[in-house]
Amino acid sequence: MALHSIRSEPAAPTARRSGTEGRQALLVTCRAMTPADTAAAPAARKGALTPRAEDFPRWYQEVVARAELADNGPVRGTMVIRPWGYAIWERLQAALDERIKAAGAENAYFPLFIPESYLKLEAEHVEGFSPELAVVTHAGGRQLDEPVIVRPTSETVINSFIAKWVQSYRDLPLLLNQWANVVRWELRPRVFLRTSEFLWQEGHTAHATEAEARDYALEILADVYRSTMLDVACVPVLTGHKTTRERFAGATRTWTCEGMMGDGKSLQMGTSHELGQNFAKAFGIQFSDAQGTQQYAWQTSWGASTRLIGAIIMAHGDDFGLRLPPSLAPLEVVVVMVKDDDDVRREAAHLVSTLTELGHRVRLDDRTDTGFGRRSVEWELKGVPVRVEVGPRDLAEGNVTLVTRHTRQKATVPLSGAVGAVVTTLGDVGHELRAEALEFRLGHTVAVATVDEAIEAGETGFATIALAALGDDGEDRLGAHAITVRCLQRPDGGLAEHDDEDDLVAVVGRSY
RNA sequence: CGGGCUGUGGCGCAGUUUGGUUAGCGCGCUGCGUUCGGGACGCAGAGGUCCCCGGUUCAAAUCCGGGCAGCCCGACCA
Structure with a gap:
């Protein structure tokens, strides 16, 4: 088995709402724990977690281990999800699945192995993923005539079947989702956040018009992802679209949900892509419209993964754990x-x-x-x-x-x-928890006017800067400081209709 | 791929420079007792191919050569 690898994306957008419902007064006394409660034992400090402020990455690893969420697998970059961690995943899964079905998509399952030739059908797609691919070259005791790829995502296989299933506009829209594991060979693995194999959900749809595809991609972004993150995971997220540089390989536009973690860095928690007709043309997804004319379908794809568990740990965790x-x-x-x-x-x-x-x-x-x-x-x-x-x-x-x-x-x-x-x-x-996370993000977000100011602010949180002020070389300059544009949105945090709107704002920051 | 560092019970480490025979410590684990309203304590135990291969030597965790693995920095990062 030879390999190469791929990558993933992050994001950062708006948030709002934090509501607190009517709560009733609790009876009797309330007190904060005193130092004596926690530090009483001389050994208390010993087994305690490394404070987040001292070493956030270390704190993260300790929480994962001590809360029994996961262990590292025997192969570098792989993970074993333990019962406590998996139970959290099951709940996230249920919340996402329920919303995905409400959006009309149906679950199905496609193969783990993909012919190498499929990947090559969409130029940008292969190029984006080839560095991260795990390729099976031998099986059954001999070398394979055509190498088989372990899916890094399933656009290619699924679309090859959608091409077969779609004949008429009456077959549209076709809305599919699958729960699966995918492999993207990672050089810098971090449990839950970036592993060579992870679990996720990937949706793939085909529509008759570009507008319908875009509406659907946005519906998924808001009603499935944003809702799950905000209402279920209680992590406020910013939504917006990615710059060309951060866009999914093969997509015409990528929409993202970005959350701020406890160290001020951004985590891309879910993405929804408009694929235009790129894959439809590569895989021959055509249909006869009402006039009998052959048309290429317009598509979307969208995914959210076990990375969300990492988001919950980092967005809500404190010095005492999860x-x-x-x-x-x-x-x-x-x-x-x-x-x-x-x-x-x-x-x-x-x-x-x-x-x-x-x-x-x-x-x-x-x-x-x-x-x-x-x-x-x-x-x-x-x-x-x-x-x-x-x-x-x-x-x-x-x-x-x-x-x-x-x-x-x-x-x-x-x-x-x-x-x-x-x-x-x-x-x-x-x-x-939601209100606290939102307050934290707002307190670590600053509006700036220049790239230099954005670089400075990006060290500790998010900076918002007018896209115009960022300029053509802005992303390069930010990149030199490990800062990226997490997403683009309107000044009020809303989603832009078009990429070329005048007053778009870039949310920038460091990311996972 | 480039630079630096590290491989010693489950985890974290000391010991290596100045080879020496029972390889230590903390945590964790087992048993007994006392405890147990915020990580308890005492006693008794279990647990190790000192990364691998080869070499030097009376003797190697320790010295030499080669290999492998991992970590950090950089590069790269759907």
Whole structure:
């Protein structure tokens, strides 16, 4: 097996909305954890995570390991997604799948192996991907006559079939999606963010007109991607279109969702492409229109991957580990038995069953032979949104302790109101995480007038600069400082109808 | 592909310059006991081809030669 490789893209756009719904006052006392709560043990510092401010990449790797999200695979650049990480993926998958279907696309599955000749049919496409391709040259004990490529994306195979299935305008639009793994050999792998093999969803559609294809690409961008990221992952994203340089190989236009991570860098979280008639012409996707004239179809393709897990880690995580919105958390609530005591066990079990009956994902932590502190740290690392601590001391007064992960606030609540308090808190978490992430981005975004200012601002966050001020050599100058244009949008953050609009703004920054 | 660095129990490391016989430490792991409302402690244990091959030597984790792997920087990056 010989190989080469490819690449991927990132993005950065607008965000808005952060709403907080009515929340009810929590009963009783609330307090922030004091240093004594966390640093009490002399060894506390030892097993703790490297602070984000000290070394963000290291912090990221530690969170991935300690929250048991993933491990590195035996082949460089590959990853093993562990149960806790995979459960988050399953929830993201469900949210995306539901929206994709609502947009009218149907799931199907195409082969992992693609004839090398297919890749070569679209010039820009091959050129873009060839450096990242994994190519099978031997199989069945002998050299293959035609090398087989492990799909880096499926435009070629899928379009070869769409060509076969589309004859008439009545067959359009054809809206397909597939859940699959793809391979793009990476020189600089980073778990979830950039691995040689990853899981994703790729949509491929064919339409009768350019306008319809564009509308669909935008519908996916907004109603599938932006919605999942904002409403489910609680990560505000900027949406806009890519510059020619950052465009998908073979596309006429690439739309992106860019989120800001905790270190001010941008992560491209999902892209939707207008393919024009490039692939239709390469693969012969033609149809007879109502007048009986042969026409080439207009197409789109769009994808979002396990990279989103990385986005959630980096957009929400803090120095104590992962912080998950309830919508994605494998467990929304953990009821921790502080001590093994009959009353404690009974009340804890009762809370678990009541919350479970209400439809929440809850687990009882009855490992009382393991230290309480250790268990607290463990659930905190894993990002479980709400923890209920049930112990004899509180119970004697008819209370339990409710700990909110993202704020690390502890509240003592009456046993009788515990379920209500948990449900209320769960309802607030997502909004608060979203608002916090948005506030962070806004606080790290600055409007500038010159490329030099953009370079400076790009070191710590995003800079917005008029496309006109960026100039023809702007991207080159930014590139020299590892800064790229994440996306182009209108001054108000809206999507541009045309690339040549006068007042377009470029959002620039460093990226993953 | 260019430059620098590193390979020692599961993880992180010391030891290598000045070869020396039982290869250490922290974390983690197992057992017992005391603990256990924020990463507990004591005692007792388990766990290692010191990256590989070859050479030098009475003796190699340590010295020499070659190889492999990984990391960082750069380049490159749907």
